[in-house]
Amino acid sequence: MLWKTTDYAGWGRALTATGEIARPERQRALEAVLKEGMAPAIGMRRSYGDAALNDGGRVIDMTRLDRMLDFDPATGILEVEAGARVGEIAAAFGPKGWLPAVMPGTGFATVGGCIGQDVHGKNHHHAGSFAQHVTSLTLMTANGPVEVTPEGTPALFRATAGGVGQTGIITKAKMRLTPCKGDVMVVTERRVTDWDDHIAHLDASTATYTVGWIDATATGAALGRGILEEGETGSGLMAKKVKFRKVPRDAPNFALSAPVVRLFNHAYYRRVPSSGRTVVRRIGDFFFPLDKIHDWNRLYGKRGFHQFQCVVPLDAVDALRDMLETIASSGLASPLAVLKRMGPGRAGYLSFPMEGYTLAVDFPNRAEARELIRRLEDSAADAGGRLYFAKDSLAQGQKIRAMYPDLPDWQEEVAKADPTGALMTDLVRRLSLRSAA
């Protein structure tokens, strides 16, 4: 059958949709689906909120159009179908000395999704965002297929990169891989004792890949403590194989209650000796640490969870500290919290990155947490920062507009590419991204 009617959810599982999904396995099957009209494309649904949802409508699941089509070792340019997963590309090319130039925190993300959210990775301060390494993409629009490039069709490219799928269906993309030494990572981990220490280390880091795990439950003098991870690719070393695990069912609500999280974070912090350490990891274990726990989103139980992620400009670092203080004193945070310094690199009108600091924290889907996230959104807005469409599931339209000053340019291109609004998703409707003012 072409269409399957089903319930589906974003990664956070707090937002859900019911509708028809087609999942073509060949380009020819995709063409047959599109004969019935355009619909938004979705991938592995790793966006936390509703970016991949279209409640009551149709979506096209692109995950079976996932082949690597061509690679030119002279330029490092790889052509793939949009459903190809970043982790599989890394696994196939790492041993040959190449990696995707930018990799998000999960290897399950598809290339099409990475472009649609213009994702970033642990090397954003050097390498910029994902779509900055895309040299060309094929976009299926209501008017047929279009070849989109940063030089040839700059406006359409900028509306597509980070454009949450509103310009068309990305079917193929050419992306530049980056040379790497080998298929392991040499990772230096050290404790950072408080906020200032954390920021100072992030500022001073010269490593290719840098990220800070933050203990979002630590308060007082320990506020902002965490572990700074710096990584470089390496070769000739053997990394320990980490076993894949699966979360078989929804965890009970107390699994991530405040005392459990505090205890876990305490142990996690002390896991790294106070003098720091250097370890060898497999590429996947460094870049996609949670991928080895399949369906880890079930740990939050049936009600699901929200992730709050914002970026604030460099000079608003104190505002970010205040936000962390609010989070830490609320006792609502989960073990998953990340602090990172971003560079200025972004490829699209609605791309998330800006030069500054980004903080990401998970919260269980409870009323107090939703209330807290709303306050955090206001703080981010006041600090001149912005929210991330890949993570957001709670914001309202007005708040978002000021955060994305290029929104009118994006709307202009989107209106041309999808005049009937056939590609609208729940996210676009919730944030009124496509309506004037």
Next chain:
Amino acid sequence: MNSTWIILGATSSMARAFARAVSAEGSAVLLGGRDSEDLAALASDCKLRGARVAEAVAFDARNPKTFAKIIARAEEEEGEINAAVFVGSMPEQAEIDADPSLIAGVVMDSHTGPATFLQMLAPVIEARGGGTVIGVASVAGDRGRIGNYVYGSAKAGFATYLSGLRNRLTRAGGHVVTVKPGFVDTAMTWGLPGLFLVASPEAVAGDLLKAAKKKRNTIYTPFFWRYIMLIIRHIPEPIFKKMKI
């Protein structure tokens, strides 16, 4: 690995997952099917995942003239020549009821076509003193049911053929694995009502590869279908004939 896999019906998702798995081990893969554009994409994919050789070859189960060329191409490769056969077709039983002449096509796709191909390949495996055939039959072939007995009977015929071929090739160092998949998450089952415990094509491909390495004779995948079918096969016919499962 110095082996070559001929993969027939390579546009199916199970075959795709299997082709990728053997490609990662460095095998040569010859990908047979009718949609040459799609096969070319898969061939590129297999090559980039580590296949020593990856080529699309024209294969049509209903046209035996396409067979010899594929076997000749495989013979150009050194080492063991293996084949994995994923072909088959399952029109709705209601369509067949309306047009019984469709049966000939189902039988050709699911039984006589692949059997003819394997019959032509058998001497090559014997001459090389080794090689594995993986034949995908179906749990539907274990007992005729009202919902898909034409498809089921073709797959049952193919399974019996595979058992005979195993008997023959074993003498020459070859091996045949008969595979009976349950519900697999493919384009064929997408959106069908009443499916349960649906396996991913990747999981099935992993089972196939393991079975080939361990020289298993008949496998059900996922494994528990062996027990489900054990029960279904043992329902007494006077009761079974009145059931609709």
